[in-house]
Amino acid sequence: MIRVCAVEDVPPGEGRNVSVGDLRLAVFRTDSGWYATEAGCPHMQGPLADGIVADASVICPLHERRFSLQTGAEINGSLCVKTYRAVVHRDDVYILADVPVLAGA
Numbered sequence: 001m002i003r004v005c006a007v008e009d010v011p012p013g014e015g016r017n018v019s020v021g022d023l024r025l026a027v028f029r030t031d032s033g034w035y036a037t038e039a040g041c042p043h044m045q046g047p048l049a050d051g052i053v054a055d056a057s058v059i060c061p062l063h064e065r066r067f068s069l070q071t072g073a074e075i076n077g078s079l080c081v082k083t084y085r086a087v088v089h090r091d092d093v094y095i096l097a098d099v100p101v102l103a104g105a
């Protein structure tokens with residue numbers, strides 16, 4: 001597990017950009033739990049963390065494509081954003097990453 005931010009860094013119902021080593025992520029705090037995706041929308045790299053979060057999905061602020069935060073799949077489309085499993089332990093948020101990331105970076 002890799003720590004990505006503190007719980008208090010992400011207000012309820014919103015997303016925030018975080019960087020861990022070379023990895024750029026968007027972390028989301030929703031009514032149904034915490035989610036993490038790569039930061040850039042797979043369409044044209046829109047900032048997903050700035051999108052509207054609802055029903056475990058995010059709407060990209062640039063062209064309003066909507067992605068499931070659970071699967072990364074575009075809803076009503078064929079694109080897919082990479083997702084990471086996000087978990088909370090005490091006051092911090094972690095991801096289970098399958099890529100090399102410098103811990104503590």
Ligand code: FES
Nearest residue numbers: 041044046060063
């Ligand atoms: S950049 Fe996200 S929908 Fe176009």
